[in-house]
Each structure stands twice: as structure tokens, then as C-alpha cells.
Amino acid sequence: MAIPQSIRNVVVFAAGGGLGRAFVEALQREGFNVSAVTRPSNSVSYGPGVTMHRSEYDDFDTLVAIFRGQDAVVSTTGTFAAKYQLTAIDAAAAAGVRRFLPSEYGGNTSLVGVTSYPPFAAEKKAIVEHLRTKESQGLTWTSLCVGIFFSWVLEEGKGTLGWDIDKGDVTIYDSGNQEFDTSTVDQVARATIAILRNLEETENTYVFINSFVATQNQTLSALERIQGKPYKVSHDFWSAARSRGLAALERGEIEAGYHDLVTGTIYDPGHFALFKAEEVGKWKKILRLNEKEDLDGVVTDVLRKKYLI
Structure with missing residues (x-):
């Protein structure tokens, strides 16, 4: 399947867990040039065709070097590790990355008053607010909200x-x-790939999908x-x-x-x-899910x- 010229090189950030593996494998199957970033202590390897990078997630200079030449960064940090994306976002902007997908994957952090929810919800909302500050540098974002x-x-x-x-x-x-x-991992991977193929429709916005x-x-x-x-x-x-x-x-x-x-x-x-049904329906139609x-x-x-x- 042909990949739009604008998005060919994709790096999966914090790719050492199960979700990271699912994304790496799905992106590779779809013909993207895939790289993966894990901590130095993580021994995961994806074999031929995937470029592996080891870096601490707060090492700005190393992340800039890794992200240079990448079209998109897809983050799969864990629920309680959202704050580690701040440095990655700064590095992506400095490296000239076009699109950043933060690690949402469960719940609607766009809700008014979500900062009074448990800490992970407020942290994820803060990540999107930080992404907004990078729009003037050419870094666009899509926040993919999915079911549990x-x-x-x-x-x-x-x-x-x-x-x-x-x-x-x-x-x-x-x-x-x-x-x-609810969402299956396969559905979330399909949505992520569809976002990378529909850049204009998904630019600087929240996207809602489910299974x-x-x-x-x-x-x-x-x-x-x-x-x-x-x-x-x-x-x-x-x-x-x-x-x-x-x-x-x-x-x-x-x-x-x-x-x-x-x-x-x-x-x-x-x-x-629990998302609005009409919002989910709209995005499933746009992304052809x-x-x-x-x-x-x-x-x-x-x-x-x-x-x-």
C-alpha cells in the first residue's frame, strides 16, 4: 500500500512494552520506515527492518539526534509515565518532526474539569497543552482518545x-x-496508521475511536x-x-x-x-475504520x- 510522501519515517517512542511492540509491528506491516526508542536498560529488539535506539527519556540532545529526519513520533509511554513525553516533544520540535501522537490510549482528557481527576488524566492533559505551544515551530499533533x-x-x-x-x-x-x-489494540493501531495518512483532517485535534x-x-x-x-x-x-x-x-x-x-x-x-457516539462515528468515518x-x-x-x- 502506498504511503503518502509526507509521512514515511515513523519513530515509536517508549517502545519497550506491549503497546510499543504492537505499534512497531503494525507500522512495519504497512510499509513505513520504523524506528523504536527504548531506555538503555530495556533489552527489547525488533529484528531486521526496525532501527533500534537506546536513550534515557529526558536526554534532550540524544532524542533530537534520534528524531532528526523522522516525519512522525508515536508515543507509547505508560499511564503513569506521561511526564516523560515533555522532553520528547521539545526534541521533536527541535528536530523538525511534523506530527507527534502523545500517549493517550484510554479516556477523554479533553473534558473540562479533567484536571480534578486522578493524576494520570491531568498529566495527559498537560502534555497536550505543551504540544500546543510547539505548533508555531511546525510540530503538529493528534491526541488519539480510545476506549479501555x-x-x-x-x-x-x-x-x-x-x-x-x-x-x-x-x-x-x-x-x-x-x-x-472499549478498544482492541488492533483497532488503536489501525487508527494510528489512519491518522498518519490523514494529516490535514487530524491536525492539532483530539480524535475519538472505539471498538x-x-x-x-x-x-x-x-x-x-x-x-x-x-x-x-x-x-x-x-x-x-x-x-x-x-x-x-x-x-x-x-x-x-x-x-x-x-x-x-x-x-x-x-x-x-464514555465518548459521544456521534464523535466516535465521525472519526471512524474519516479514518475509514x-x-x-x-x-x-x-x-x-x-x-x-x-x-x-
Whole structure:
């Protein structure tokens, strides 16, 4: 497939994790010239065809050298590492990069009042505000807001969003009917590639996409039906989960805080994790995201991957 001449060279920043790997592989399949940046301590390698760079994420001079000649930077920093993109943005602007995609991937940080949300939401909003200051230097941006990585949550367990499918346990938060947007990694990779091919339409703006909308009760019904067994159900409140998460972060318990904080934020009815349907529909049309994905399909794939069916 032909690549527009304006975007050929793409570097994936903070490419040492699962999302970084998915993006690198998807971009490479689509014919882009792909580079990857990881920390010196990360031993990940992508093999022939992908140029590997090792750098600390706050090393401005090294990042400028890496980004020089690149058309776009796609960031895949983790949820609690958003601040490390500040130096990368400065370096991209200095190196003459045309487009920067920050690491959003979960929730609507464009919401008014989002700075009162958990720290990661406010940090991500601050990243976009920093990108706005670089527009005069020729660095454009697209902030891709997507639904929660639903399949990853189910696979991981550990109670995030209430699920531990290995044990057949679920904690239902409030009524269990709170809707939230979900996204598969494949859908997010497709959207990222489409953004790089639709530069004008996606310049300096938020883009909203999903795979489908779900609730906890719908998910529980799908799991029990596909597995043919009942789950053990307990109950809690989204506000209590978020409070526990914030308290854990203050104690320095990052992993424990992460699970509760994300759970409380996704089930908060304040629309951080539920986009406007017309906005999602508009962007799916612009980006030509026509793949049909649904709850049963994702649940079945996860259960098969974990040998639970």
C-alpha cells in the first residue's frame, strides 16, 4: 500500500512494552520506515527492518539526534509515565518532526474539569497543552482518545475493572450498568496508521475511536454464557475504588494504586471513559475504520488465549 510522501519515517517512542511492540509491528506491516526508542536498560529488539535506539527519556540532545529526519513520533509511554513525553516533544520540535501522537490510549482528557481527576488524566492533559505551544515551530499533533484496552484487562486479571477470569471472580461496581468505551489494540493501531495518512483532517485535534461500548453486566453475561459456568460476584463502588487508589499512590504503592485508580475512573459516570457516539462515528468515518468488533468476539478470543474454553 502506498504511503503518502509526507509521512514515511515513523519513530515509536517508549517502545519497550506491549503497546510499543504492537505499534512497531503494525507500522512495519504497512510499509513505513520504523524506528523504536527504548531506555538503555530495556533489552527489547525488533529484528531486521526496525532501527533500534537506546536513550534515557529526558536526554534532550540524544532524542533530537534520534528524531532528526523522522516525519512522525508515536508515543507509547505508560499511564503513569506521561511526564516523560515533555522532553520528547521539545526534541521533536527541535528536530523538525511534523506530527507527534502523545500517549493517550484510554479516556477523554479533553473534558473540562479533567484536571480534578486522578493524576494520570491531568498529566495527559498537560502534555497536550505543551504540544500546543510547539505548533508555531511546525510540530503538529493528534491526541488519539480510545476506549479501555478491554482484552488486556481481562487477560491480566489482578482485579482491574473488577475482573479475575482465571478464578471466575468479578466485583460489580455500583449497578454494573455504567457504559464505557472499549478498544482492541488492533483497532488503536489501525487508527494510528489512519491518522498518519490523514494529516490535514487530524491536525492539532483530539480524535475519538472505539471498538464497541460495553457494561460490566453485559460482560459478565457474555463470560458466563461462553464459558458455561457462573461467576462468583461481589460488589463495590467506583468512588471507593478511586479513593483506595489515590491513597495507595500517596503511600508509594504504584501497582496497587493503579488497579483501583483505573477501575474507579473507568466506572465514574462523568464520561471520562464514555465518548459521544456521534464523535466516535465521525472519526471512524474519516479514518475509514470499518472493522466489526463486538463483545462476544473479544471475550471468546481472550478465553481461548488463556485456555479457559
